[in-house]
Amino acid sequence: MKDSLKIAALAVLILTFCLVLPGCKQQSQTADALDEIEAANKPQPEPPEPAPKPAPPKVTEETYIEITARTALIWEKYKDDAPSAEKTVEALYEKLGITQEDYKAYQAKLTPQIATDLQKKVQEFMQKILGEYR
Numbered sequence: 001m002k003d004s005l006k007i008a009a010l011a012v013l014i015l016t017f018c019l020v021l022p023g024c025k026q027q028s029q030t031a032d033a034l035d036e037i038e039a040a041n042k043p044q045p046e047p048p049e050p051a052p053k054p055a056p057p058k059v060t061e062e063t064y065i066e067i068t069a070r071t072a073l074i075w076e077k078y079k080d081d082a083p084s085a086e087k088t089v090e091a092l093y094e095k096l097g098i099t100q101e102d103y104k105a106y107q108a109k110l111t112p113q114i115a116t117d118l119q120k121k122v123q124e125f126m127q128k129i130l131g132e133y134r
Contacts, residue, residue: 059106
């Protein structure tokens with residue numbers, strides 16, 4: 001009788017393992033899935049931001065040429081009316097989104113050779129837009 005009791009206990013033990021073992025595997029898989037989810041939700045360190053690019057110069061060669069040419073033509077057109085000339089020139093600067101200080105700073109950085117080359121371009125541009133100021 002003792003042997004049959006041992007066999008029955010062993011059978012119950014084996015049966016218990018058979019029933020519990022699949023649940024253990026499932027829990028293991030669930031724990032692995034939770035670990036993956038936590039890893040995915042873990043805040044990732046942000047890459048360092050690249051250094052900001054320097055702002056493009058407010059006055060470019062094109063705007064310098066345009067301002068220089070138009071200012072000369074405006075002053076020629078309003079030679080007897082300085083307040084109107086000043087107002088029109090200020091409107092030009094505003095339209096191009098620059099200040100007179102920006103223009104003067106750009107002009108101060110020009111080498112004599114570049115200034116000479118730009119003056120030729122200013123003269124050509126003035127000839128092109130002359131009709132707007134007559």
